[in-house]
Amino acid sequence: MRKAALALLAVAALAFAWFAWGWYGGGPIEKDTAFTVPDGATLTSVAGKLEKEGLVGSRNSFLLRAKILGSGDPVQRGEFAIPAGASAATILGTLQHGQVIRRFVTVPEGLPSISVYEKLMAEPLLTGPIPVPEEGSVLPDTYDFERGESRVKVLARMQAAMTKYLAEAWSKRKSGIAVTTPQQAVTLASIVEKETGVASERRMVAGLYSNRVKQGMPLQADPTIIYPITKGKPLGRRIRQSEIAAVNGYNTYTMSGMPVGPITNPGRQSIAAVLNPAATNALYMVANGKGGHVFASTLAEHNANVQRWFAIRRARGELE
Incomplete structure (x- = not known):
């Protein structure tokens, strides 16, 4: 009897070891x-x-061991990384x-909404359609998402941000700033965004355009000419005189004040x-040849700056 009992215990131990090994032992996955x-x-x-x-x-083997040896917690939805050789226990714990x-x-600063739309629609791991978002409604930033998310x-999330x-x-x-509503702030900020890529200049450019708004002057911002033509994408050529003279809700060469809405995000x-512009008398700016701008408070000063810019361009062979 004693030997039989010991034999049964040995068989039971072996059976349990086999059962446990099927749960805790390495699995068939050859790579992550x-x-x-x-x-x-x-x-x-x-x-x-x-x-x-x-x-x-085996599905059935996994289920049986999970119910006996695993946690009763529910599995999460989403995509998970399962390492090579993972045991069934590791797989369930991960899920x-x-x-x-x-x-x-990533939505970079100054990306127009048509390009935000195209970027999201081109992401193969996302699902479902979207409309082109309202211009200026998306906060440029890097956003995370899960495979299969809509x-x-x-x-x-981008718009809520x-x-x-x-x-x-x-x-x-x-x-005392020039804008009176948050939407106006986004509109003027979109012009600042398009007019300078130099971070240290932003408050100065905002101050210049704020001065023009307060004085009822045309903003004369080239990107506002381009927006109705390309919806904010690069024009890829020089602006035509007919486009400078075009009358619409965006062209700030043929209207005073701000356009009807933002021209980018x-x-x-x-x-x-825009909400804290530089204190300046500047009303004009022109490129300085180094990636930034030189500012002026009078037209005479501005014209002299323009001539210097033309001289730089002639020296580069850009003008005859």
Whole structure:
């Protein structure tokens, strides 16, 4: 009897060891693999998907061991990184408690909404259609997303970020500035964004355009001529005289004050510059040949600066 009992115990121990090894021992995955748990998935459906994709040897074996040896916590939705050789226990733990793989899409400062639309539509890991977002409604930044997430949700986060930032920035605005509403701030900031790529100049450019707004002068910002033609994309050629003379809601050469709306999606620094512009008398600016601008408060001074710019361009062979 004693020997029989010992034999039974040995068999039971071996059986348990075999059962445990099937849970804690290395699995069949030969290389690091991404695995996606869809919305509404259950442990049973996930087990079948794991077997189908070769991450576990048997759906039924995985389920049995999971129910006896695993946690009862639900699996999460999303995409997970499963390491090579992962055991069934490691796989279940990752799907229940691991970090979802995050992917990223970047909207740079000054990207117009048509390009935001194209960027999101070109991302193959996102799903569903979106409309072209309202110009100026997206805050330039880097946003994370999950494989299979809808473009509508990603775009909504981008727009919510702009709404939140604009509200915070508006509450801290300097008194006596040229804009009277947050939307006007975005519109003027979009011009500042397009007119200079030099961060240190933004407040000065904002001060210049704020002066023009207050004095009822045309802003004469070239990007406002281009926007109705390309929706903010590069024109790829010189502006024509007929386009300078065009009358529409954006061309600030043929109207005083600001355009009817933003001409791009401005970044935080450009919005902050409009809400706290430099104290300056400047009304004019022209390129300085070094990537920035030189500013002037009188037309005579500006004309002299323009002549210097023309001389630089002639020396470069850009003008005859």
